[in-house]
Amino acid sequence: EAGVTQFPSHSVIEKGQTVTLRCDPISGHDNLYWYRRVMGKEIKFLLHFVKESKQDESGMPNNRFLAERTGGTYSTLKVQPAELEDSGVYFCASSDPTGSGKETQYFGPGTRLLVL
Amino acid sequence: AQSVTQLGSHVSVSEGALVLLRCNYSSSVPPYLFWYVQYPNQGLQLLLKYTSAATLVKGINGFEAEFKKSETSFHLTKPSAHMSDAAEYFCAVSGTSYGKLTFGQGTILTVHP
Secondary structure: OOOOEEEOOEEEEOOOOOEEEEEEOOOOOOEEEEEEEOOOOOEEEEEEEEOOEEEEOOOOOOOOEEEEEHHHOOEEEEEOOOOHHHOEEEEEEEEOOOOOOOOOOEEOOOEEEEEO | OEEEEEEOOEEEEEOOOOEEEEEEEEEOOOOEEEEEEEOOOOOEEEEEEEOOOOOEEEOHHHOEEEEEOOOOEEEEEEOOOOHHHOEEEEEEEEOOOOOOOEEOOOEEEEEEO
């Protein structure tokens, strides 16, 4: 069974440009999460999809970040325009649809974003 | 609100020695607790989790953790370290019905020959 995949693995862009990150969850996983780790800091929650609906987007930093999940399958996270403080590693995770809070989240390898 | 504190951003042990990584949590609801490991250039992998069943939880690769409510702790241990255990370890808590994880700062484990 394929795990969570993320694309690209690395991205280097200039301040003001746009970047789109993609996450493909494990097949059948209705829950999809985005997290971010800024250098030297802890991993922080960004948002949570249940199928195609945003369940919780309380962690999104500001309106420069837009997340979508087309048809409840893959998800994209767009940063427009990118700022220096957006640099970090963006993780995607998915889990079974039990909704209990105890289910295991399976993480992708992350996208390393560097904004210059 | 929930929070996690991992004591020690770096821990160094000799091969064969006990591994002890500390995690304390704060949660206003009964918590679910997780330990994840990240090897270089890989994603986070679940080591073990506490979901209100047995307080002593055994995980993969010989790791285990004990949930202590009175101490609000969930420390990770392994009796004998291997070189392959060198990685970064994350403690996380979830207390909601939707599984949003709150992470600690991470602990980098170094294992010396």
